[in-house]
Amino acid sequence: MSYSDYSDDDVDERYNSSNLRSHTELKEKTDILDRYADKINLDVHTTHRITRDKALRATVDQVLDPRTLGFLEKIFNNGTLSRINGCVSTGKEANIYYGLNESTSEEFAVKIYKTSILVFKDRTRYVVGEHRFGEKQSKNPRQMVRNWAEKEYRNLKRLYSEPLIYSPKPIDLKENILVMQYLTRGNGDPSPKLRDYNFKDLESVIHYYHEMLILMRVLYQNCRLVHADLSEYNTIVHDENLYVFDVSQSVEPDHPMSIDFLRMDIKNVNDFFSRIKKINVYAERDIFKFVITPSNILFNNAEDFKELNQEGKKEFLLNYLNTLNLKSSDTDEFNDEVFRSLHLVSSLHSIDERDFSKFSNGDMDTLVDLVGSVKINDEDVEKDVNTDVSENEKVGNDSDYDSEVDRSDLSGEEQSQSKLKRFQDKEERKLHKQQVKENAREKRKSKMKKHLKKKLVNKGKK
Numbered sequence: 001m002s003y004s005d006y007s008d009d010d011v012d013e014r015y016n017s018s019n020l021r022s023h024t025e026l027k028e029k030t031d032i033l034d035r036y037a038d039k040i041n042l043d044v045h046t047t048h049r050i051t052r053d054k055a056l057r058a059t060v061d062q063v064l065d066p067r068t069l070g071f072l073e074k075i076f077n078n079g080t081l082s083r084i085n086g087c088v089s090t091g092k093e094a095n096i097y098y099g100l101n102e103s104t105s106e107e108f109a110v111k112i113y114k115t116s117i118l119v120f121k122d123r124t125r126y127v128v129g130e131h132r133f134g135e136k137q138s139k140n141p142r143q144m145v146r147n148w149a150e151k152e153y154r155n156l157k158r159l160y161s162e163p164l165i166y167s168p169k170p171i172d173l174k175e176n177i178l179v180m181q182y183l184t185r186g187n188g189d190p191s192p193k194l195r196d197y198n199f200k201d202l203e204s205v206i207h208y209y210h211e212m213l214i215l216m217r218v219l220y221q222n223c224r225l226v227h228a229d230l231s232e233y234n235t236i237v238h239d240e241n242l243y244v245f246d247v248s249q250s251v252e253p254d255h256p257m258s259i260d261f262l263r264m265d266i267k268n269v270n271d272f273f274s275r276i277k278k279i280n281v282y283a284e285r286d287i288f289k290f291v292i293t294p295s296n297i298l299f300n301n302a303e304d305f306k307e308l309n310q311e312g313k314k315e316f317l318l319n320y321l322n323t324l325n326l327k328s329s330d331t332d333e334f335n336d337e338v339f340r341s342l343h344l345v346s347s348l349h350s351i352d353e354r355d356f357s358k359f360s361n362g363d364m365d366t367l368v369d370l371v372g373s374v375k376i377n378d379e380d381v382e383k384d385v386n387t388d389v390s391e392n393e394k395v396g397n398d399s400d401y402d403s404e405v406d407r408s409d410l411s412g413e414e415q416s417q418s419k420l421k422r423f424q425d426k427e428e429r430k431l432h433k434q435q436v437k438e439n440a441r442e443k444r445k446s447k448m449k450k451h452l453k454k455k456l457v458n459k460g461k462k
C-alpha cells in the first residue's frame, strides 16, 4: 500500500497519534524516500553547489514529513511532475522546490508549506475576519496549514485571471503542496526578485516603481485583494515584466485590518525605491488614494478609461501617476508619518459610496473626512520643521523641478530628461538643504542680538 492509497483523512488519522512518530513513521519515511530516491533531490538548487549540511537536513525534515511525502506521491502519480530537483528557497512558512516533468520538460515551482505548528501560530490575524474562511477557522495545525495553502492557491488563481498584472500560473494543490509555473531566466535558474534585478538605468527604476503602484491598484480594484506582504522580495522580474506571488496572507478589502496592511505595503514599496534605489517617491497618502479610489471618481474621463484595451489602461494609470507631486521636503515626510499613524475606520469596505461621491464633488478629501478633525496644516508644519531656514531658502519648493510649463519649452529628449530628474534629485536636495541650514547657522552666529539692536536703533533716534 502506498501513501496515495490513503484518503486525506486516513493520512490524518495515522499521524495524529503521537506514538506513530516513532519507529513506524521513520520506517515509512525511509521506505518512501527509498522509492523516490532518484526523483527527489532536496539539495539547494543553484548553479554553485552547496554541500548538504545539518541545517538543510533539519529543514527537509520539517517540510517533508511522511504525510507530505504521501501528497507529493499523488502529484507524481497524476502526471503533473516526475521529479523534484533541488530547493530554490527556504522560507519561514514554506520551502520552494524546483519541479520537473521529464516527459514534457515543463518546469514548476513547488511550494511546500511547513507543517510545524509554531510557524503558523501568528497567522491567525490574517485569517480571522476573512469571511472566506468563516467555517474553516481551526485550531488544528494541519487544518491551518491546509487552509493557508488553499488560500494562496485561490488568490493566485484570481491574480492569474487578471490580464493587467502578471503572476505565476497556478497548476495544482494537494494539501500543503502548491504547484505553480516556474519563473526562470534559463538553465533552471529562477528569474531575479525585484530586489536582485539589475536595473538598466534610472528610467527602468522609475518604470518598476510605477509598475508596483499600478499592481497595488489593480490588485485592489480588480482582484479585490490587498497583498499584505508586498515588497521587493515577493515580486520577480521575468521577461521584463513584474510578477507578483506569495499571496497566502492577502486579504479582501472587508478584512478588519486591510487598511493597515495596505498602508504597510505602500510603505514597503516606497522604502525600497527611495532608500535603496534612491529616487523621489510619491506621498503615501496619494498612493493610498490612487489604490482605493474607483475609476469613475479618480478620473474625470472615466468613461474613456473603460473603453480602453489593457495597454491603454496601463498608459492611462501611468499618466495619472505622472501628475502627482513627488515628496520633496520634511513636511512631506512628516505627513507620511501622520498618515501611517492615523486611526482609520476598520476596513476599506467601510469607505462607502457616500464618501466617494462627496470626494468626487470636491467637497472634501476622503481620508480627512474619515479621520474627522485631523487636518494637517502644511504651513504650520513647515514652519516647525524648518525653523532655522529663512523663507526664501526653504527647501522642497517644487517649482525648480516640477513645472510642466517649464518643460514645454524643451525638446522631447530634454523633456524626458527633466521628467527623470525630478525622481533623481533626492540626494541633491538633501545636500542643498544641509548647506542652507549650515549657512543659516553661520549667519546666526554673527547676528546681533535683538535687544542690542533695539538699543542701538533707539540711541540713533535720540
Ligand SMILES: Nc1ncnc2c1ncn2[C@@H]1O[C@H](COP(=O)(O)OP(=O)(O)OP(=O)(O)O)[C@@H](O)[C@H]1O
Pocket (backbone or CB within 6 Å): 088, 089, 090, 091, 092, 093, 094, 095, 096, 109, 111, 168, 180, 181, 182, 183, 184, 190, 191, 193, 233, 234, 245, 246
Ligand atoms: N513561481 C516561482 N518561480 C520562481 N521562483 C519562485 C517562484 N515562487 C517563489 N519563488 C522563489 O522562492 C522564494 C520564496 O517564495 P515565497 O515568497 O512564495 O515563499 P515564502 O515562504 O513566503 O518565503 P519567504 O518567507 O522568504 O517570503 C521567492 O522569493 C522566489 O525567489
Ligand SMILES: [Mg+2]
Pocket (backbone or CB within 6 Å): 091, 233, 234, 246
Ligand atoms: Mg515571500
